Amino acid sequence: MDHSLQDHASYIGRPVSELPTPALILSKPVLERNTQILLEDVKQLGIEFRPHIKTLKCTEVTRMMLGDGLHRRIVASTLAEIRGSLDLVKEGKIDECLYGLPISASALPFLETLNKSLKIILMVDSEQQIDLLEAYAAKSSSPVVPWPVFIKIDVGSQRAGMTTHSPCLPRLIQRIESSSAATVYGFYCHAGHSYACRTEDAAAAVLQTEVEGVVEAAKVLVDGKNDRRIVVSVGSTPTAHVVKRLQGALPEGMELELHAGNYPANDLQQVATSLVEPTQQAVRILADVCSVYPDRNEALVNAGTIALSKETGEFPGFAVVVDRPQWSVVRMAQEHGILGWTESDQTSRLIEKTGSKSSDGEKVEAAFVVGDKVLLYIQHACITAAMHYAYYVVDEQDIVRETWVPWKGW
Incomplete structure (x- = not known):
């Protein structure tokens, strides 16, 4: 069993310097x-x-993100996240959940069970998924109740979804409309490519493109049908930072919804967009320095790939030392990382914004x-957090005040 799961609560009241390493530290004031x-x-x-x-x-x-029940919808990427959220359903804080992957055969039975506790919305982007839902319904002994579905629209990220000009889109809409196993709840897009934005203007332009893309798709269903309500869901953390710059009203029959996930945590990739501050x-x-190598001007820490992940970005390496940003994790093995001296415009920005130590x-x-x-x-943050079994939640003075255990698995 992971050490952090055995006795994480015993560190409450202690400074982060006394924690076992590697450890994931969460600043509660920053989260809030x-x-x-x-x-x-x-x-x-x-x-x-x-x-x-x-x-x-x-x-x-999750409770914090919902405003303690002010908002009552979530998106989940795994079944484990939905199961973990059931405590908040019992508290009356969540009413519905979008399962954020295009629906798979293995997930359907579990989602059917979870649907008894809260409203589950499915994601589709292919007519074959409607075939899957119909085949599943045909085998069921229960009366067929259509699944509400979001149709995933690709607005440039080229992950899941189809473009608004694809001939497959109107066929998919017609297929759902004629099916007894599904009904259109709305249209959903995620501008993953917005992580490349470096200014508010650029992020705002991507957000406006998102909205226009899903609105164009939704018009097929609301034009001339005033009793029809279609949700158009847009967002990503970079575009969420500029959501107040949205322009224009939606056509009648459409409800705009924003989604975002990384924003409570943020990370170097977000800082690189210039839309959030390093702080x-x-x-x-948190990691220990285990060895120092003067001959090659490097040091070894006990945080490697499975403590940090191999994600990269505009900042050098795989992680940056908080109070010495020109030192970063430049190489990694499974359990250890190598700190090396690096210089870049981004690390200079960290030094300027945080008042960190700097010595050429x-x-x-x-x-x-x-x-x-x-x-x-x-x-x-998304991938790094998935590596850890307990979070040490600290105050402004980096004293552990709480420990939180995340949901694990798929």
């Missing part, structure tokens, strides 16, 4: 500020909000000693 900013933006716009709970995967953060990163990894060409023996603990900013 990040979630509140988006809740306020959504409130001012008067639109619905559906947080994607895939990043930190725990009851406490808005709520996640850090610093020698490793001046920076680190065996036995030191270092805090690391990470490239992608």
Whole structure:
């Protein structure tokens, strides 16, 4: 059993310097500020909000993202996330959940069971998925109740979904409309390519393209049908940061919904967009310095691939030392990482924004000693968080005040 699952609560009240490593540190004040900013933006716009709970995967953060029940819809990427959210369903904080992957045969029986506890929305982007739903319904001994489905629209990320100009889209809509096993709930897109944005204007343009794309798709169903309500769901963390810049009203019969997931945590990839500040990163990894190598100006820490992930971005390496941003994890093996000296415009920005230590060409023996603990900013919070079995939740002084256990598995 992982050490953190055995006695994580025993560290409550202690500074992070006393934690076993590697450990995932969550700043609760930063989490609260990040979630509140988006809740306020959504409130001012008067639109619905559906947080994607895939990043930190725990009851406490999900409750925070929902505004403690102010919003009552979620997106989940795994069945484990939906099962974990059932405690919040019992609290009366969640009414419905979108299973965020195109529906698979293996997931359907579990989703059918979960649908008894909260409303489950499915994601589709192929007529073959409607065949699957109809075949499943034909084998069921229960009366057929159509599954509400979001149709996934590809607005440029080229992951799941189909483009609005694809000849397959109207055929899929017609197929669903004529099926007894599904009904169109809405149209959904995720602008994953917005992570490449580097200005508010660029992110706002991507967001506007998202909205226009799903609205164009939804017009097929609402034109001339005033009693029809279709949800158009847009968002990603970069575009969520500029949601207040949305322009124009939706056609009658459409309801706009924003979704986003990474924003409570943020990470180096988000900082690289220039849409968030370095101090808005709520996640850090604590590691021990295990060895120092003056001959090659490097050090070894006990945080490698399975503590950090191999995600990269515009910041050098796989993670950056919080108080010495010009030192980053430049190489990794499974259980350890190598700290090396790096320079880039992005690390210079970290130094400027955070007042971190900076010394051009610093020698490793001046920076680190065996036995030191270092805090690391990470490239992608979603993947790094999935590696850890307990979160150490700290206050402004980095004292552990709570420990949270995330939902694991698929």
